[in-house]
Amino acid sequence: MRHLIRAEWTKVRTVPGWTIAVLLSVLATIGLGVLTAAGNHSSCGGASTVCPPPPLGPDGTAxxxxxxxxxxxxxxxxxxxxxxxxxxxxxxxxxxxxxxxxxxxxxxxxxxxxxxxxxxxxxxxxxxxxxxxxxxxxxxxxxxxxxxxxxxxxxxxxxxxxxxxxxxxxxxxxxxxxxxxxxxxxxxxxxxxxxxxxxxxxxxxxxxxxxxxxxxxxxxxxxxxxxxxxxxxxxxxxxxxxxxxxxxxxxxxxxxxxxxxxxxxxxxxxxxxxxxxxxxxxxxRVDGMTVEKTLSGLLVGLLIVIVVAAGFVAAEYRTGLVRTTLTTDPRRGRVLGAKAVVLAGTAFVAGLAATAATLPIGTHVLRANRNTVLPVDTLSVLRIVVGTGLLVALIAVLVLALATLLRRASAAIAAGVALVLVPRILATTSVLPDSAAQWVLRLTPAAGFAIQQSIPTYRQVTAHLVPQAGYYPLPPWAGLAVTAGYAAVALLLAVVVLRRRDA
Incomplete structure (x- = not known):
């Protein structure tokens, strides 16, 4: 297995297009996130007015x-x-x-x-x-x-x-x-x-x-x-x-x-x-700017990762290189597993780096624009950073499996966008009714975006806690588990199909 992983990693780092695309996904997440933060200004009054900070409870919560x-x-x-x-x-x-x-x-x-x-x-x-x-x-x-x-x-x-x-x-x-x-x-x-x-x-x-x-x-x-x-x-x-x-x-x-x-x-x-x-x-307090507002560029970064993940397999089918790969090691499940490990690791590092850079920079920009940003404890910040990296990795594996099943990059990209990005956009904008939006974020791979929710869903507050306002129907790790389940099932199906058909 080790030599397969090394071989797949060599393919990633020696193909300039894939390396550049991964870097672009990181830069797009950071750049668009900071740009969005720069466009948010305090609504408390004139340019010199600062929104009064909310009082903090004993644990530092607003x-x-x-x-x-x-x-x-x-x-x-x-x-x-x-x-x-x-x-x-x-x-x-x-x-x-x-x-x-x-x-x-x-x-x-x-x-x-x-x-x-x-x-x-x-x-x-x-x-x-x-x-x-x-x-x-x-x-x-x-x-x-x-x-x-x-x-x-x-x-x-x-x-x-x-x-x-x-x-x-x-x-x-x-x-x-x-x-x-x-x-x-x-x-x-x-x-x-x-x-x-x-x-x-x-x-x-x-x-x-x-x-x-x-x-x-x-x-x-x-x-x-x-x-x-x-x-x-x-x-x-x-x-x-x-x-x-x-x-x-x-x-x-x-x-x-x-x-x-x-x-x-x-x-x-x-x-x-x-x-x-x-x-x-x-x-x-649940009304106010939250740190995850700075991650708006992640959708564009994810789109780039989806394209890379689809091409990681589909390119070998298109060029016929898959036959050489499977001849070198006929254990097809291990070959696909090695591809998944390398792609997941690359996507995780990219998502981790992008989120770790965007959160502090974007939050600083929001505060410089005199916005009040709701405070978040260190463990929640770590969960958002690491969890977003895992979310990007799981989506990459899901699209890799789809590309193996469909054999075409365009079909895999379309399926990945339809399963992940479209539900996320529809559920968090004024498109779907609230109940439909909540079900979408329970039942689709987009459920994993719950890992980014920084303020808990308190039931004892007077607020409309719906996806449009940044509140997900599943707890953070439960939402990520739904995405992981989709990735695991898709990868298992891809292994079964790959074993039964000709390369």
Whole structure:
């Protein structure tokens, strides 16, 4: 096998056209990616305006952290118990008449109200919150990216919900009850960096009202409008060493140029009853520039790799060299395996080099244009770089197998483009309906592009998480496994066919 691999590698490096084509695929990926990044500019205002960076959560994730908080200081262990007697909401509707505001009653699905322990009131600070939501029941959420479901109970007229949050060291345990006597544990959050002194209290938040409409060509168009949540609490009980009185803080509120708070929340209390109105969200941030936006040139680079992969086999059929190759070693499966190893290795190195260069350069250009790029941890960057290299290698092997089956470079190129590039383009542009786009990226070799998704698909955020927005239906490695499955099956079929027919 070793001598076969050496022979195939010699063919690659001694044919100038193939070497130049591989280099062109790398340069095209880098050049077009950087060019695309250079065309993206901040939309926050004038040329001198910089979009304010989002707050970062305890793990460095970009987050939304805007809610109204009624709180007291708690030193050490303790607990808070409340009855959430009602939740109501309002949401802005599109103006039927310009300038005439329309408002409808009702909660948005991820409207939130409940109790919280937080490391101060700084946006992005560590927290744990036990809450009722608009349509997702009771949840224990903590440090933005963690979400533990409780019961499916909804708070409404005649159906209050009791909530209890207990702090023991760095552990916070949430309980819920329908009557305040029989309690059910929802879950426990562990917050390693939680200090001894924290803020504990009541909160309300309301993400924007999301509306999704069909686009003219397929796909979808989303709009988000203002919404608010008003929660009414009573039977508030606080155990532990609490100091000071109750404070009211509009955490993360936007301050207008005139000094006023944009869409402020509020709180009032009377005779032991607390009414808290809040806007905003407490969740990972998913809207913004992502690092994989710089990899737009990969499609052109892949097209060049597809041409090389098809020619790697078809050229031997065209010139008759395949007979010489098979005469030298009649074990046809080993011959094709050697070709696959050499081509996959070459494509992997090309994809790895192109991605490793494009990501930092493109991200630097985006930031130089005053764009806010969502931060990504080192492991995710390594996964994108290595995974993209593997994706390019798998696509090259798939096209190699297709060329062996079809014997013609043009047919193999057309098949490779139809199986990989066309589904990717159709699914991520406004062409296919969202559901069809998701199925395309589950069932075709284009599923492997999921390896490039840098921001996880959080289900507890208010956003339309579809391929058009860069969110894939399969996890990164699962998507790559689909592409690997296609490459493996195609290569196996090619071996079987190659063994049964004349060269």
């Amino acid at each position: 987050v939304d952290d805007h809610f109204f908080f009624v709180h007291r200081a708690l030193a050490g262990d303790g607990s808070i118990t409340v009855r959430l007697s009602s939740m109501t909401g309002q949401r802005r509707l599109p103006d039927a008449t310009p300038g005439v505001r329309r408002v409808a009653s009702g909660l948005v699905p991820w409207a939130k109200a409940g109790i919280m322990v937080k490391d101060g009131t700084r946006p992005g600070a560590s927290y744990a919150a036990l809450m009722a939501t608009g349509t997702h029941g009771v949840r224990l959420q903590y440090d933005f990216s963690h979400d533990v479901p409780g019961s499916a109970s909804r708070v409404g007229a005649g159906t209050p919900c009791w909530l209890r949050l207990v702090r023991t060291g760095r552990h916070l345990t949430g309980y819920e009850s329908a009557d305040g006597h029989r309690w059910t544990r929802v879950g426990t959050a562990s917050l390693p960096g939680l200090p001894t002194r924290v803020q504990i209290g009541l909160f309300a938040a309301s993400p924007g009202a999301l509306r999704v409409a069909r686009a003219d060509l397929g796909g979808s168009v989303e709009t988000i409008s203002f919404s608010s949540t008003t929660a009414r609490f009573d039977h508030v009980g606080l155990d532990g060493t609490a100091t000071g009185g109750w404070h009211r803080t509009d955490v993360g509120a936007t301050v207008d140029p005139d000094g006023s708070v944009h869409h402020p929340g509020s709180a009032r209390w009377s005779a032991g009853r607390y009414t808290v109105t809040g806007v905003g969200d407490i969740a990972p």
